Amino acid sequence: MDEEVDLKHNEPILEAxxxxxxxxxLVAVNQVSFTVNKHEIFGLIGPNGAGKTTLFNLMTGLIQPSSGKLLYCGQEILKLRPHQIASKGIARTFQNIRLFGELTAIENISVARHIHINSNVFTGVLGLPPAPKEEQKNKQKALELLALVGLSGRISEKARNLPYGDQRRLEIARALALEPQILLLDEPAAGMNLKEKQSLSKFIRQIATELNLTIILIEHHVPLVMGLCDRIAVLDFGQLIALGQPEKVRTDPAVIEAYLGVGS
Ligand SMILES: Nc1ncnc2c1ncn2[C@@H]1O[C@H](COP(=O)(O)OP(=O)(O)OP(=O)(O)O)[C@@H](O)[C@H]1O
Ligand SMILES: [Mg+2]
Known part of the structure; x- marks a missing residue:
């Protein structure tokens, strides 16, 4: 256990x-600096409008920063396009679910894998279908991912017909189809009841361990974040106001004032 903690604290993977x-x-993200270590489950919390999603958008290349640096495995990634960042190993889910509603669960995953795997070969560039062997491998991988997220029974269901919690799980499976090293989850428990939240929390821990992932989790449900995360960063009006282990953050007066005091 001690070794595991040491490992987590010694290997930076992402550095803002x-x-x-x-x-x-408006300064949505204001001079924010922190380091996420390999294999950490890192929480990102803060009131509405604090800049959490903007930070994810910066990390995934959807928007460019006004200034600052972002290093992934020691390399600057801020100038890269979103698909380049994804293929380097940073995948995400979205606060507002972005699935292809008319496609089935398995198709949603296969599409993500095609884009990922073929992005640097001729078939992808020319829009040609992958070779049958590759196709078979993709399908197998997609089935494994659906099993992992507990959706084996719904592979042929259109995404838009899935219950909300299953759509969130499918979005996680789609992000995992990119075989990331870092998984960014933007409010994955939003709209879930307590039981679903608890099961999601277990699931996040499970995939972190089984797939050797580093996870950055944005979540408003404080007990979930406190129970799950190794460390937590707190944003307020774009600024980092606290960073540390859950117990330290929970009792930080600035955090209590800005966030935890609200509604708890
Ligand atoms: N594309 C944009 N154009 C203008 N303002 C934006 C844009 N994206 C975000 N903002 C603003 O930046 C601030 C931070 O927004 P952001 O979505 O990052 O907050 P958040 O912490 O994710 O909030 P929430 O918990 O509500 O999801 C907000 O004031 C928001 O209105
Ligand atoms: Mg947000």
């Missing part, structure tokens, strides 16, 4: 340095 993003006069 003075990361800043303005939207007009």
């Amino acid at each position: 340095q003075q990361l800043t993003r303005h939207f007009g006069g």
